[in-house]
Amino acid sequence: MKDLSLHILDIAQNSVRAEADHITISITAEGRPCILKIVITDNGKGMEPDFLEKVTDPFTTSRETRKVGLGIPLLKQSAEMAGGVFSIKSVVNEGTEVSATFPVDHVDRIPVGNVAETLMMLVASHPEIDWEFIFASEQDRFEFSLTEVKEALGDVSVTNRYVQEWIQNTLSEGFNSVFGGVLDEVN
Amino acid sequence: MKSIKELEAIRERALKEMSIRDNENKTRIVVGMATCGIAAGARQVMNAFVEELNKRNIHNVNVAMTGCIGICRFEPIAEVIEPNGEKTTYVKLNAEKARRIVAEHIVNGRPVMEFTIGAAEK
Numbered sequence: 001m002k003d004l005s006l007h008i009l010d011i012a013q014n015s016v017r018a019e020a021d022h023i024t025i026s027i028t029a030e031g032r033p034c035i036l037k038i039v040i041t042d043n044g045k046g047m048e049p050d051f052l053e054k055v056t057d058p059f060t061t062s063r064e065t066r067k068v069g070l071g072i073p074l075l076k077q078s079a080e081m082a083g084g085v086f087s088i089k090s091v092v093n094e095g096t097e098v099s100a101t102f103p104v105d106h107v108d109r110i111p112v113g114n115v116a117e118t119l120m121m122l123v124a125s126h127p128e129i130d131w132e133f134i135f136a137s138e139q140d141r142f143e144f145s146l147t148e149v150k151e152a153l154g155d156v157s158v159t160n161r162y163v164q165e166w167i168q169n170t171l172s173e174g175f176n177s178v179f180g181g182v183l184d185e186v187n
Numbered sequence: 188m189k190s191i192k193e194l195e196a197i198r199e200r201a202l203k204e205m206s207i208r209d210n211e212n213k214t215r216i217v218v219g220m221a222t223c224g225i226a227a228g229a230r231q232v233m234n235a236f237v238e239e240l241n242k243r244n245i246h247n248v249n250v251a252m253t254g255c256i257g258i259c260r261f262e263p264i265a266e267v268i269e270p271n272g273e274k275t276t277y278v279k280l281n282a283e284k285a286r287r288i289v290a291e292h293i294v295n296g297r298p299v300m301e302f303t304i305g306a307a308e309k
């Protein structure tokens with residue numbers, strides 16, 4: 001994957017397929033040296049311990065259209081090649097938490113990419129899910145809850161184009177205010 | 188920073204437009220967005236579809252993502268599904284091809300044969 005936002009797009013769809021109705025994506029940067037951490041938490045059906053154990057193996061997948069599952073192994077690889085750590089926890093019928101860390105200044109750290117656009121696409125494609133996004137660094141904190149947006153909209157769908165535009169702009173402003181200057185690639 | 192209060196104005200604007208086209212049958216564009224699709228550039232493709240449709244003020248087309256449909260070597264893949272059920276499968280897409288599909292298939296009703304899976308498999 002070329003950037004972190006693409007990993008997020010990919011991993012979040014595991015949560016969707018696990019029938020989660022609440023998915024939280026948190027992106028934080030803190031510490032000296034600064035560590036970027038991405039955590040995706042869902043309340044989906046979770047995994048059995050024996051499946052969880054082999055889930056970072058590319059030849060493990062729950063899908064039937066092909067025999068390999070590369071989403072999780074690729075994220076693990078991206079984290080580890082840049083000196084970061086990958087971890088996954090899961091409890092059957094409770095949910096799954098995937099987390100990956102990336103030392104910000106490591107030469108092999110892939111850029112974050114267009115996070116706002118990616119998250120907006122997830123919302124637009126799965127509007128029934130209660131998405132929650134958290135961005136935090138030492139300079140700012142931003143939280144977005146689709147549930148709040150839905151309440152404010154009433155009978156207007158979150159897939160409406162004006163709403164989507166607003167969501168993307170809101171996320172983009174939040175992201176830049178939290179990570180501008182903290183990450184080299186964000187203004 | 189933007190606030191949730193702005194949504195009130197957006198809501199009004201959306202409601203005005205909604206009533207006109209509530210009962211229209213929608214064409215759907217479905218973009219494969221599993222690991223294979225994403226790695227091949229499906230996100231830019233999906234974004235190009237959305238942008239081009241918005242730019243042309245086309246409202247009766249839904250763009251959505253789906254998982255892997257099992258032919259990963261042809262990614263990025265998108266299917267255009269018309270209200271009558273007719274389905275065209277486009278393969279090896281990029282943003283530019285996506286815009287052409289909007290112009291020729293969605294607007295003018297002529298599928299872009301050279302981008303279809305039929306043409307790719309020859």
